[in-house]
Amino acid sequence: MTQTNRNFRLLGLMLVLLFATSAVEAQQARPLGRDQLIAAAREIIANARYCALITLDGSGRTEARTVDPFPPGEDMEIWIGTNPRSRKVAEIRRHPHVTLYYFDREAQAYVSISGTARLVNDATEKAKHWKDEWKDFYPNRAKDYLLIVVRPEKLELVNVTKGIVGDPRTWKPPTVIFDKR
Numbered sequence: 001m002t003q004t005n006r007n008f009r010l011l012g013l014m015l016v017l018l019f020a021t022s023a024v025e026a027q028q029a030r031p032l033g034r035d036q037l038i039a040a041a042r043e044i045i046a047n048a049r050y051c052a053l054i055t056l057d058g059s060g061r062t063e064a065r066t067v068d069p070f071p072p073g074e075d076m077e078i079w080i081g082t083n084p085r086s087r088k089v090a091e092i093r094r095h096p097h098v099t100l101y102y103f104d105r106e107a108q109a110y111v112s113i114s115g116t117a118r119l120v121n122d123a124t125e126k127a128k129h130w131k132d133e134w135k136d137f138y139p140n141r142a143k144d145y146l147l148i149v150v151r152p153e154k155l156e157l158v159n160v161t162k163g164i165v166g167d168p169r170t171w172k173p174p175t176v177i178f179d180k181r
Contacts (some may be wrong), residue, residue, distance in 0.1 A: 032164065037176050038076065040164055041111045041157050045072060048102040048111075053080065053148075055091040055098050055117075063091060069100070070129055076152045076178065078113065079129045083138070084121070084146040092117045098150055108160035113152045115178075120147040152178045 032040070045051075053067045065088065070079040078100055082088060092098065096118065102111045120126075129147055138145040155176040158165055166173040 034176055037174055040159055044104050044109045044111045045102050047104040052101040055088055056095045057091055078150045080148040082146055111157045114154045115150045115152040117148050117150050120149055
């Protein structure tokens with residue numbers, strides 16, 4: 001490769017980096033509003049499908065496991081089905097503050113929702129929040145199936161491909177705070 005070709009490749013790389021940096025700086029100059037951030041979070045959640053549910057065990061250590069949640073409701077509440085005898089249920093009973101973490105590798109994006117979990121054993125809600133693919137996991141739905149609903153308190157997200165990134169100095173991601181109800 002000639003020196004001229006190397007220079008052109010280097011110039012091309014520098015232009016790509018300049019445009020990428022400009023796009024990020026433009027995004028930082030125009031922060032997204034609450035509704036736009038929530039819409040972006042919904043898209044990441046839909047693309048991720050599964051998420052990690054993070055709880056605290058009896059020793060105060062974090063525990064993470066993959067769950068198959070329902071899409072968020074209008075108020076961003078997240079419903080999850082589980083077995084009432086699972087560790088996560090015991091942990092939520094002791095300490096209801098949890099975090100849900102969704103990751104979309106293709107978009108280089110994530111959503112982290114921290115909030116309060118509540119256990120729900122209501123027949124109507126259990127019928128409403130059911131996936132037929134789960135029938136082998138819960139042969140006796142009335143007894144073996146319990147719901148967890150997570151009411152969000154804080155949502156953080158990053159989506160690199162859409163230019164939704166954190167503060168360039170602190171890396172603090174764009175955040176939505178929800179009213180405590």
